Amino acid sequence: MRLAGQPDGNGAMFWSSFRAGVRQAAGLPSLVLMASLIGVGGLTRDIGYPIWAGVLSTLLLWAGPAQVLLFGSLAAGASLPAIAIAVSLSSIRFFPMVVSILPLLRGPGVGTGRLLFGAHFVAVTAWTEGRRLLPGLPVEQRYPFFIGFSIMVMAAATFATGAGYYLIAALPAAFAAALLFTTPMFFTLSLVAGSRTLADWAALGLGFALAPLATALVGQDFDLLVVGLVGGTLAYGIHRMRGGR
Amino acid sequence: MAAELEQAIGGLWPYLVVIVIGFLPTEVWRVAGVLAGRNLDENSQVMVWVRMVATALVAGVVAKLLMSPSGALAVVPLWGRLGALAAGVAVYFVARRSVLAGLFVGEMVLIGAGLWGSQL
Numbered sequence: 001m002r003l004a005g006q007p008d009g010n011g012a013m014f015w016s017s018f019r020a021g022v023r024q025a026a027g028l029p030s031l032v033l034m035a036s037l038i039g040v041g042g043l044t045r046d047i048g049y050p051i052w053a054g055v056l057s058t059l060l061l062w063a064g065p066a067q068v069l070l071f072g073s074l075a076a077g078a079s080l081p082a083i084a085i086a087v088s089l090s091s092i093r094f095f096p097m098v099v100s101i102l103p104l105l106r107g108p109g110v111g112t113g114r115l116l117f118g119a120h121f122v123a124v125t126a127w128t129e130g131r132r133l134l135p136g137l138p139v140e141q142r143y144p145f146f147i148g149f150s151i152m153v154m155a156a157a158t159f160a161t162g163a164g165y166y167l168i169a170a171l172p173a174a175f176a177a178a179l180l181f182t183t184p185m186f187f188t189l190s191l192v193a194g195s196r197t198l199a200d201w202a203a204l205g206l207g208f209a210l211a212p213l214a215t216a217l218v219g220q221d222f223d224l225l226v227v228g229l230v231g232g233t234l235a236y237g238i239h240r241m242r243g244g245r
Numbered sequence: 246m247a248a249e250l251e252q253a254i255g256g257l258w259p260y261l262v263v264i265v266i267g268f269l270p271t272e273v274w275r276v277a278g279v280l281a282g283r284n285l286d287e288n289s290q291v292m293v294w295v296r297m298v299a300t301a302l303v304a305g306v307v308a309k310l311l312m313s314p315s316g317a318l319a320v321v322p323l324w325g326r327l328g329a330l331a332a333g334v335a336v337y338f339v340a341r342r343s344v345l346a347g348l349f350v351g352e353m354v355l356i357g358a359g360l361w362g363s364q365l
Binding site: 028031032035042046049050052053056057060061062063065066067068069070072074075076079080083084085086087088089090091092093094095096097098099102112115116119120122168173174175176177178179180181182183184185186187188189190191192193194195199200203204205206207208209210211212214215223224227228229230231232233235236239244 | 276298310
């Protein structure tokens with residue numbers, strides 16, 4: 001895909017905005033994503049998959065929770081169709097996220113092909129940072145800035161995935177455990193950070209509390225589906241009861 | 246059937262799993278988001294429900310990873326895993342909602358519990 005498909009003057013503008021995005025991503029956003037994906041590399045090794053399967057999962061899925069679901073469920077021995085459904089359920093959130101960031105990415109020369117390319121990078125970090133930073137930029141700089149930002153954080157996270165794969169075997173037991181612990185710790189903190197209403201907290205708490213119960217009741221294959229649908233729907237009920245619209 | 250296919254394609258199996266079981270079920274929602282475009286309100290009731298289901302699902306994954314861990318994480322006793330998680334969340338709030346501070350302290354507690362637990 002050609003990124004700089006504009007005439008020369010616009011091409012220079014494209015790359016300067018792209019570089020501004022890279023610079024914006026190079027600090028904390030990249031560190032946070034490295035911390036969240038390093039454990040996925042460890043998980044990949046844990047289930048006996050090759051390093052490039054873990055690296056590929058970061059490049060293609062670009063969804064920490066879905067990657068953890070995928071490798072974690074494989075480790076637990078769940079059936080493949082059940083894993084695919086759970087992964088897909090966990091990724092439905094990308095639908096509203098893409099819908100809501102689309103108006104910020106549209107601009108001169110940004111057609112459906114480029115929007116699809118840009119949408120691939122939509123995940124928690126790029127979405128929150130994009131919604132925070134893009135409105136302050138001129139319309140024609142937004143798309144290249146977003147792509148630069150996204151490619152930078154993805155490169156850092158991909159490197160961390162590969163590093164985690166090797167680190168887990170090289171580290172003493174307690175530190176290897178810490179590497180695998182990065183993922184649940186990071187996702188818990190992300191959920192806590194994103195919880196604003198009582199219903200958000202209920203979804204978080206119910207998901208956590210129902211998991212052991214669901215495993216005991218329906219087994220390893222479909223327990224996460226039950227947790228997501230039952231816990232999420234109960235939390236939605238709380239949202240409605242409190243007059244949420 | 247999956248086992249037979251795994252036999253047949255050997256070393257390529259993990260990549261096929263990543264693409265078919267991981268990539269496609271995820272990417273379909275991003276593509277749908279672009280195609281549905283602006284006709285959807287992210288604050289609609291359906292979207293709120295979707296967000297709740299996704300949150301519960303991710304929380305469920307975290308619980309499973311901690312309660313029945315595989316491999317290296319299993320060397321840390323259950324109290325150490327849950328204690329480290331609680332410590333990380335507590336520090337997150339104390340440190341004025343800093344994800345990195347929470348992550349760091351949670352890791353430290355877990356390593357401590359792992360070292361202590363392995364000496365018993």
